[in-house]
Amino acid sequence: MTSEQTCDRVMLEISTAHDERRPVDPWASDHIRSCEMCTEFAAGVADLESALAPGRYDEAPDLAARVAAEISSPSRTQWWSVAAVALVGLLAGGLVGSLSTRVDIGRASDLGELFHSTATELDGMSADLIVVEHGVHGTVPERVYSGEIDYVAPEQLSIRLVDTTDYPSADWIPNDIELIISNGDMVARSGSACPVAALPDCLVEPMTIALRDQPPFDDGVLIPLEIVGPGRSLSRSSAFEVLGTTELDGMPSIQVRSTVAAVELIGAMTDRGSWRELHPTDAVLMWLDETTLVPRRIEVFPVDSPERELWQLRRGYEDAPGEETPILIIELTNIVVGEGTFDLTLPDDAPSRGFVDGEESIAEPRLPTGFDPHRSGHWLLSDGDRVDTASWSDGRSWVMVEATRGWDEPRLFGLSLQFVDPVDLGDGSVGYLAPAGDAVAIHGEDGDILVTGSVPTALLVEAAASLGVQGLEVPTTWLEAATATVEDLPEGTLVPEVTGWSLLARIDGRETTLLLSGGGTRSVIVTQMPGTRLDPPTGPDFSEVGVRGLDARHDLTSSTLEWVEDGFVVRMKSSTVSVEELLDLAAALEPR
Numbered sequence: 001m002t003s004e005q006t007c008d009r010v011m012l013e014i015s016t017a018h019d020e021r022r023p024v025d026p027w028a029s030d031h032i033r034s035c036e037m038c039t040e041f042a043a044g045v046a047d048l049e050s051a052l053a054p055g056r057y058d059e060a061p062d063l064a065a066r067v068a069a070e071i072s073s074p075s076r077t078q079w080w081s082v083a084a085v086a087l088v089g090l091l092a093g094g095l096v097g098s099l100s101t102r103v104d105i106g107r108a109s110d111l112g113e114l115f116h117s118t119a120t121e122l123d124g125m126s127a128d129l130i131v132v133e134h135g136v137h138g139t140v141p142e143r144v145y146s147g148e149i150d151y152v153a154p155e156q157l158s159i160r161l162v163d164t165t166d167y168p169s170a171d172w173i174p175n176d177i178e179l180i181i182s183n184g185d186m187v188a189r190s191g192s193a194c195p196v197a198a199l200p201d202c203l204v205e206p207m208t209i210a211l212r213d214q215p216p217f218d219d220g221v222l223i224p225l226e227i228v229g230p231g232r233s234l235s236r237s238s239a240f241e242v243l244g245t246t247e248l249d250g251m252p253s254i255q256v257r258s259t260v261a262a263v264e265l266i267g268a269m270t271d272r273g274s275w276r277e278l279h280p281t282d283a284v285l286m287w288l289d290e291t292t293l294v295p296r297r298i299e300v301f302p303v304d305s306p307e308r309e310l311w312q313l314r315r316g317y318e319d320a321p322g323e324e325t326p327i328l329i330i331e332l333t334n335i336v337v338g339e340g341t342f343d344l345t346l347p348d349d350a351p352s353r354g355f356v357d358g359e360e361s362i363a364e365p366r367l368p369t370g371f372d373p374h375r376s377g378h379w380l381l382s383d384g385d386r387v388d389t390a391s392w393s394d395g396r397s398w399v400m401v402e403a404t405r406g407w408d409e410p411r412l413f414g415l416s417l418q419f420v421d422p423v424d425l426g427d428g429s430v431g432y433l434a435p436a437g438d439a440v441a442i443h444g445e446d447g448d449i450l451v452t453g454s455v456p457t458a459l460l461v462e463a464a465a466s467l468g469v470q471g472l473e474v475p476t477t478w479l480e481a482a483t484a485t486v487e488d489l490p491e492g493t494l495v496p497e498v499t500g501w502s503l504l505a506r507i508d509g510r511e512t513t514l515l516l517s518g519g520g521t522r523s524v525i526v527t528q529m530p531g532t533r534l535d536p537p538t539g540p541d542f543s544e545v546g547v548r549g550l551d552a553r554h555d556l557t558s559s560t561l562e563w564v565e566d567g568f569v570v571r572m573k574s575s576t577v578s579v580e581e582l583l584d585l586a587a588a589l590e591p592r
Contacts (some may be wrong), residue, residue, distance in 0.1 A: 154393040190272040198317035210350035226265030239519030252290040261576035262520035299326035366466035370394040397452035412441040414450030419504040425465040440464040494589040531569035
């Protein structure tokens with residue numbers, strides 16, 4: 001354990017002991033005597049205790065103003081230590097009279113584990129839903145919605161929103177939304193997206209779209225399910241900053257800060273209908289229920305950055321970064337936890353996705369206690385070959401196995417990705433892990449298997465290994481054959497030394513490409529190839545910046561940061577992180 005890790009651990013023990021009104025453990029006391037930094041931290045906690053006068057603990061701290069102020073004057077991204085997060089939590093906890101002392105919420109990296117540990121605690125829930133939009137249009141500065149949400153684990157969800165806005169004319173069609181998902185069937189009723197400049201003439205009456213017979217946990221189901229538990233969004237700690245523990249409407253909550261690109265559950269609301277657009281780097285302030293991690297309140301703020309300003313100009317929005325008013329608020333109130341049921345009536349002409357429910361003789365993976373069989377059945381590939389499917393769930397967490405003997409494409413079954421991570425499944429067997437850590441593909445002698453799930457990556461890999469299938473390396477002609485580990489990269493390749501991101505690589509001839517995945521849709525592509533100069537800029541929206549002591553160029557239109565270093569042209573491209581974060585990642589590059 002490094003000295004920094006030791007200090008983080010000691011400072012968290014100081015904070016925990018303070019909240020539990022007990023002495024610090026002896027192992028921590030011994031360290032404090034010999035560490036000036038930890039001594040100062042302990043003194044600061046004591047000073048804070050005396051500064052917080054009794055009788056002022058009746059309100060949760062509203063950190064929105066502070067967050068908005070920081071957004072309006074962005075600084076270089078700070079990688080908070082456990083101790084720093086603990087101190088923020090201590091301040092928030094002191095103001096509400098109690099601070100959660102559970103160590104597993106002290107770091108953003110613990111939120112994903114905490115979510116999975118609480119998956120069985122939510123069999124179902126219902127809640128009232130309030131949504132507020134600001135800055136929709138010059139004549140409609142605010143829209144207000146009311147509705148309800150109902151959920152039954154693991155794959156039934158109903159969202160209904162009624163647009164209550166008093167519009168300036170009858171040309172504005174209310175943006176009512178209805179979405180019902182139930183074990184493979186889906187009905188959605190909404191309008192369609194509309195650019196600001198064309199409002200309100202481009203609005204259309206809500207239309208109904210229906211589908212039946214979808215496979216278990218289809219992609220169209222997973223994002224809406226994030227609204228009752230953002231397991232996918234919490235998968236990467238780099239995407240979240242824990243601000244502390246507080247109370248919202250009298251309920252203990254964990255307050256975190258993130259971005260639109262990292263919080264996929266926002267799409268559960270805005271993917272259907274005519275909503276105002278949000279920039280991927282817009283800041284998100286979120287209150288998560290401490291027991292279930294259900295998002296109780298979400299606020300979105302515009303960030304102050306060149307790329308956001310250009311994006312806003314081209315779309316016709318007039319957002320004012322730095323103001324305390326969020327441009328989007330989503331709030332769940334009157335939450336009732338417990339099993340429930342709801343009915344879904346499909347139109348007679350609803351098209352089928354082709355999944356046939358039924359029992360299948362498919363190998364069952366080794367899973368933790370509490371996972372029970374969910375839906376099973378089969379579907380057909382385009383050439384008619386059969387894919388057998390089985391799934392298991394313990395509530396909000398799930399695992400699914402799909403197996404086929406008829407796969408003849410020159411790529412892994414079920415992935416279609418340029419980047420994969422070879423993983424050891426034991427006894428010489430190899431699997432290929434998707435960048436998000438939510439799928440493992442196995443190419444076998446007698447067939448191909450895909451294991452997917454919302455469980456932690458390590459558990460998913462263990463489940464794949466327990467199937468007893470001998471996984472083979474992909475043929476050299478397949479798409480995934482160019483995948484490389486960091487150890488395989490040529491000497492001198494620049495690799496970012498950061499935490500909370502997954503890192504995958506490819507080697508295509510003389511070009512090396514890295515993929516950084518940071519939770520949600522946050523990703524960065526880093527390419528390096530021999531060269532001594534940059535290509536001319538393709539448009540007017542670029543600026544000169546400094547990177548690693550070198551001259552570099554940032555193109556706002558293509559969201560690309562590029563420079564020449566040691567005989568290589570280095571490009572970092574991302575539409576989901578800010579230029580400030582790109583600069584931070586560039587500074588963290590180190591030659592292998």
